[in-house]
Amino acid sequence: MIDKRASKYSFVGVELPPVVRRNIRSMAGYKPGEQPPPGSMIKLNTNENPYPPSPLVEETWRNLDYAKLRTYPDPQAQALRRTAAEKFGLKPEQIIAGNGSDDLLTIGVRTLVDQGEGLAYTDPSYSLYPVLGRIQGARGIPVALGSDFQLPPRLQKTIADVPLLMLARPNAPTGTTFPLERIRQLCRKFRGVVWIDEAYADFAEDNCLELIDEFPNVVISRSLSKSYSLAGMRVGLAFARSGLIEEMMKVKDSYNLSLPAQKLGEAALRDEEYMQNNIKLIKAEREKTSRALTEFGFTVLPSQANFIFTRPPLPANEYMEELRQRSILIRHFAGERTGDFVRITIGQPEEMRLLLEATKDIIRKMT
Amino acid sequence: MIDKRASKYSFVGVELPPVVRRNIRSMAGYKPGEQPPPGSMIKLNTNENPYPPSPLVEETWRNLDYAKLRTYPDPQAQALRRTAAEKFGLKPEQIIAGNGSDDLLTIGVRTLVDQGEGLAYTDPSYSLYPVLGRIQGARGIPVALGSDFQLPPRLQKTIADVPLLMLARPNAPTGTTFPLERIRQLCRKFRGVVWIDEAYADFAEDNCLELIDEFPNVVISRSLSKSYSLAGMRVGLAFARSGLIEEMMKVKDSYNLSLPAQKLGEAALRDEEYMQNNIKLIKAEREKTSRALTEFGFTVLPSQANFIFTRPPLPANEYMEELRQRSILIRHFAGERTGDFVRITIGQPEEMRLLLEATKDIIRKMT
Numbered sequence: 129m130i131d132k133r134a135s136k137y138s139f140v141g142v143e144l145p146p147v148v149r150r151n152i153r154s155m156a157g158y159k160p161g162e163q164p165p166p167g168s169m170i171k172l173n174t175n176e177n178p179y180p181p182s183p184l185v186e187e188t189w190r191n192l193d194y195a196k197l198r199t200y201p202d203p204q205a206q207a208l209r210r211t212a213a214e215k216f217g218l219k220p221e222q223i224i225a226g227n228g229s230d231d232l233l234t235i236g237v238r239t240l241v242d243q244g245e246g247l248a249y250t251d252p253s254y255s256l257y258p259v260l261g262r263i264q265g266a267r268g269i270p271v272a273l274g275s276d277f278q279l280p281p282r283l284q285k286t287i288a289d290v291p292l293l294m295l296a297r298p299n300a301p302t303g304t305t306f307p308l309e310r311i312r313q314l315c316r317k318f319r320g321v322v323w324i325d326e327a328y329a330d331f332a333e334d335n336c337l338e339l340i341d342e343f344p345n346v347v348i349s350r351s352l353s354k355s356y357s358l359a360g361m362r363v364g365l366a367f368a369r370s371g372l373i374e375e376m377m378k379v380k381d382s383y384n385l386s387l388p389a390q391k392l393g394e395a396a397l398r399d400e401e402y403m404q405n406n407i408k409l410i411k412a413e414r415e416k417t418s419r420a421l422t423e424f425g426f427t428v429l430p431s432q433a434n435f436i437f438t439r440p441p442l443p444a445n446e447y448m449e450e451l452r453q454r455s456i457l458i459r460h461f462a463g464e465r466t467g468d469f470v471r472i473t474i475g476q477p478e479e480m481r482l483l484l485e486a487t488k489d490i491i492r493k494m495t
Numbered sequence: 496m497i498d499k500r501a502s503k504y505s506f507v508g509v510e511l512p513p514v515v516r517r518n519i520r521s522m523a524g525y526k527p528g529e530q531p532p533p534g535s536m537i538k539l540n541t542n543e544n545p546y547p548p549s550p551l552v553e554e555t556w557r558n559l560d561y562a563k564l565r566t567y568p569d570p571q572a573q574a575l576r577r578t579a580a581e582k583f584g585l586k587p588e589q590i591i592a593g594n595g596s597d598d599l600l601t602i603g604v605r606t607l608v609d610q611g612e613g614l615a616y617t618d619p620s621y622s623l624y625p626v627l628g629r630i631q632g633a634r635g636i637p638v639a640l641g642s643d644f645q646l647p648p649r650l651q652k653t654i655a656d657v658p659l660l661m662l663a664r665p666n667a668p669t670g671t672t673f674p675l676e677r678i679r680q681l682c683r684k685f686r687g688v689v690w691i692d693e694a695y696a697d698f699a700e701d702n703c704l705e706l707i708d709e710f711p712n713v714v715i716s717r718s719l720s721k722s723y724s725l726a727g728m729r730v731g732l733a734f735a736r737s738g739l740i741e742e743m744m745k746v747k748d749s750y751n752l753s754l755p756a757q758k759l760g761e762a763a764l765r766d767e768e769y770m771q772n773n774i775k776l777i778k779a780e781r782e783k784t785s786r787a788l789t790e791f792g793f794t795v796l797p798s799q800a801n802f803i804f805t806r807p808p809l810p811a812n813e814y815m816e817e818l819r820q821r822s823i824l825i826r827h828f829a830g831e832r833t834g835d836f837v838r839i840t841i842g843q844p845e846e847m848r849l850l851l852e853a854t855k856d857i858i859r860k861m862t
Contacts, residue, residue, distance in 0.1 A: 160750070200527070200530065
């Protein structure tokens with residue numbers, strides 16, 4: 129023990145105490161998308177919803193008794209979980225609430241993966257998964273998706289002794305989905321937990337909710353950040369059998385959801401109609417933008433999310449930079465599989481009109 | 496690897512998937528203090544501030560643009576950290592903000608303690624520390640305080656190879672403090688990080704802030720839950736040298752503080768005068784209650800917090816139950832060192848009057 133610590137010591141400069149874990153010290157940390165000063169840019173880079181939260185959220189906000197903030201929130205978030213249970217046809221004890229779904233992903237890794245064990249995740253996917261594995265001291269096991277970004281055959285065999293596989297459905301940053309039957313087969317054959325990150329499921333044609341009933345090794349996480357326009361409030365939910373939820377409840381911070389997060393989350397869930405209407409607007413804009421970019425010579429992957437993943441007819445990085453000079457932010461993920469593409473969040477119609485106008489201008493200039 | 500998992504499998508019932516970590520499955524989880532329905536009880540059990548947050552917090556609350564909740568909060572909480580830096584005479588890069596100070600304690604353990612390594616904490620102290628060690632898969636190393644609840648001599652030798660020692664100053668649930676010179680000596684001689692949890696420091700005569708300048712192995716955490724009356728909003732801060740803060744920033748969830756938490760936290764920090772006035776009221780009530788209980792035959796430890804730790808002249812559990820029947824909640828911690836005592840949060844004058852009246856009644860009935 130002392131020797132190990134001593135070897136750590138030798139790596140360390142004056143500003144660092146001698147004991148930071150090696151896996152932490154050697155890692156870079158997750159890089160969230162750029163957040164420019166408000167109003168300065170058209171932000172199509174972090175998959176935010178272009179519409180404000182439901183009027184019911186606003187009303188709840190206005191009516192919250194601010195004096196109550198002196199008291200601790202319900203550590204179990206019972207009212208929020210009851211509301212979610214009713215909405216999704218589950219029992220409250222099959223639900224855990226998180227400080228955003230990132231909190232739940234962290235809790236999942238900490239509940240399931242011992243230091244030194246494997247954490248599997250599809251590649252490409254949400255770039256937070258490998259970071260969470262790194263923090264836990266787990267071996268990151270990327271599962272390369274096929275050329276059409278589909279799950280490889282015999283996946284369950286290649287990760288047979290791994291306790292946790294994380295995948296996003298619809299996937300990010302590709303926006304594509306995996307057939308439900310393929311996921312079902314995976315859950316049946318894989319011994320570890322299949323964590324299905326459904327942050328974008330409300331924008332998709334189907335979801336995996338029914339698998340909770342079928343399998344004890346399935347967790348589904350949802351976010352209120354995207355479809356419910358609540359990114360700033362940090363509310364996520366995860367669903368699983370009650371036994372597994374109970375274990376995850378031990379790992380979460382006692383008071384992980386603030387009082388306003390619980391109340392506003394509940395209000396958002398109650399206004400399904402408002403949310404669905406925004407989804408409709410976003411989907412329409414997604415199809416329109418996809419068609420227009422295709423006409424400009426872009427390859428556009430079929431999206432089931434609130435963004436599109438597309439390969440421009442010019443270097444992706446250049447396209448992104450040209451857009452930035454025109455005050456439009458989109459996102460580029462370096463790497464062999466993703467580097468030729470950019471990810472564009474679907475904004476309001478006027479924002480997408482400006483994106484297409486800028487794109488037309490860039491294409492003309494470049495060719 | 497497969498064998499280990501197989502042995503886990505054999506422990507597991509039908510409701511649990513086969514892969515929950517052993518340390519999680521075998522633990523009980525942290526038990527927060529009881530949260531009764533609002534208004535039904537006099538709550539002197541969770542160290543909440545009896546006064547609402549500053550009017551500046553209310554104003555900020557009213558003026559928040561709810562539509563902005565659709566966007567992600569600043570992942571770095573820069574405005575909040577700048578405000579805190581100014582207030583505490585530090586640089587922003589010496590500060591990390593947390594979703595309550597519990598979030599920061601979790602981040603600290605994850606940054607510093609490898610699975611299988613030791614996490615030391617004083618005993619008695621905040622009962623979350625051993626839970627955090629357990630979740631991380633660390634060996635919990637309780638450091639028994641002396642009969643006067645002081646740090647034992649030669650402490651740094653008994654935990655020489657441990658990467659992290661957590662202690663609370665003022666301590667909970669005792670309300671007592673450790674001499675600053677003793678802490679300084681500990682920081683100088685101990686090789687690991689000394690985490691000084693100052694959740695109650697605003698109620699104390701001094702604090703350890705100056706040690707940040709003196710030592711690279713010191714972290715100080717603060718909470719806005721108690722002195723700033725913001726328990727429901729979840730805002731905590733930790734201070735250390737910038738190198739260590741940078742490592743902890745990698746471990747935190749990207750968006751760990753909601754937009755309202757950042758804004759309201761900042762507003763609270765700006766109204767020092769309001770906070771200090773509440774502290775004055777609470778301290779006066781603390782002294783008054785301590786004197787009265789002493790007259791009733793209670794042993795009252797000298798408190799530097801917003802609660803008192805006291806040994807009643809009857810079994811502590813009975814006293815707590817008798818109070819509960821009179822709609823007053825206090826807290827009891829079972830165990831050899833703490834079982835004879837109860838912890839009573841200092842409330843408003845009228846609440847403390849009712850506590851003393853009930854106590855008088857209980858004493859009369861019992862003797």
